[in-house]
Amino acid sequence: MSDVRDAGHELANQLSTVLALADLERRRAERGGGEAETFATIADCVRKAASSADVLSAGSRDLRYLRAAHGESEPLIKELEELCARDDIPLIDPSTARFLSVTVSAMLASSILELGTAYGYSALTMARAQPEAGRIWTIDPDRERTAIARSFFERAGVADRIEIIEQPALDVLPKLAQRQYDIVFIDALKEEYADYLRLTLPHLKRCGLVIVDNLLWHHRVAVPEADTDEESTKSIRRFNRAFLSHPDLNSAILPIGDGVGIGAKTR
Numbered sequence: 366m367s368d369v370r371d372a373g374h375e376l377a378n379q380l381s382t383v384l385a386l387a388d389l390e391r392r393r394a395e396r397g398g399g400e401a402e403t404f405a406t407i408a409d410c411v412r413k414a415a416s417s418a419d420v421l422s423a424g425s426r427d428l429r430y431l432r433a434a435h436g437e438s439e440p441l442i443k444e445l446e447e448l449c450a451r452d453d454i455p456l457i458d459p460s461t462a463r464f465l466s467v468t469v470s471a472m473l474a475s476s477i478l479e480l481g482t483a484y485g486y487s488a489l490t491m492a493r494a495q496p497e498a499g500r501i502w503t504i505d506p507d508r509e510r511t512a513i514a515r516s517f518f519e520r521a522g523v524a525d526r527i528e529i530i531e532q533p534a535l536d537v538l539p540k541l542a543q544r545q546y547d548i549v550f551i552d553a554l555k556e557e558y559a560d561y562l563r564l565t566l567p568h569l570k571r572c573g574l575v576i577v578d579n580l581l582w583h584h585r586v587a588v589p590e591a592d593t594d595e596e597s598t599k600s601i602r603r604f605n606r607a608f609l610s611h612p613d614l615n616s617a618i619l620p621i622g623d624g625v626g627i628g629a630k631t632r
């Protein structure tokens with residue numbers, strides 16, 4: 366994916382240079398001028414843009430291949446994906462869902478705390494990968510959304526294993542019971558990510574994982590910083606710096622979906 370993103374920026378740069386040079390040449394031609402050197406630069410830009418376009422199409426071909434290789438989601442999950450799309454409800458990317466599922470299975474994660482339930486897509490994904498006795502506590506103050514989530518948990522036969530806490534995370538976390546979670550999954554308000562990390566780390570077991578979604582924040586984080594950036598973007602940038610240098614975590618941000626942070630608690 367990073368190849369594709371780099372190629373996208375390169376392509377945009379080259380095309381804007383081509384357009385600027387073409388405009389210059391048109392004005393020169395109108396005056397009866399023109400230079401071989403400018404045409405050589407234009408040809409060079411076009412060659413570079415064409416090679417970026419090739420990487421772009423290779424990148425989207427890879428994604429198409431992987432989508433087909435993984436196959437269609439099972440009917441209940443597909444219904445949930447379609448409902449989220451219809452109601453414009455945010456949910457993790459399918460590649461992030463696969464990453465979560467495999468991680469939960471590998472860790473035999475029986476105790477998971479989630480911040481941000483929405484319609485329950487990520488919670489359901491993790492519940493299905495947990496051992497039989499596994500439990501999830503998921504927090505979201507939006508009762509209309511959690512009612513839908515609960516109905517899907519019931520239909521999937523996992524409702525008795527998932528406790529939904531319908532309050533703002535920052536009201537709940539200071540009163541959280543000590544459970545030594547295997548995984549904390551953070552996917553609620555971006556401006557509050559730093560507080561979520563501070564308040565949940567004491568409840569994560571040693572060698573447990575904190576997993577954080579949206580650390581590339583829909584391509585807004587990696588572009589040059591500007592005073593006009595939204596507060597959510599500034600918060601994610603600050604969070605990323607703190608997350609990657611946290612003294613209690615061995616952490617990385619992976620280019621999966623919208624950017625997934627993964628940090629193992631080392632002490």
Ligand SMILES: C[S@@+](CC[C@H](N)C(=O)[O-])C[C@H]1O[C@@H](n2cnc3c(N)ncnc32)[C@H](O)[C@@H]1O
Binds near residue numbers: 488535
């Ligand atoms: C990105 S969505 C979660 C998507 C979900 N993890 C999934 O993939 O299916 C973020 C959710 O955070 C919830 N939220 C908003 N404010 C919150 C708060 N203060 N505490 C916890 N959750 C909050 C929103 O209602 C929204 O449903």
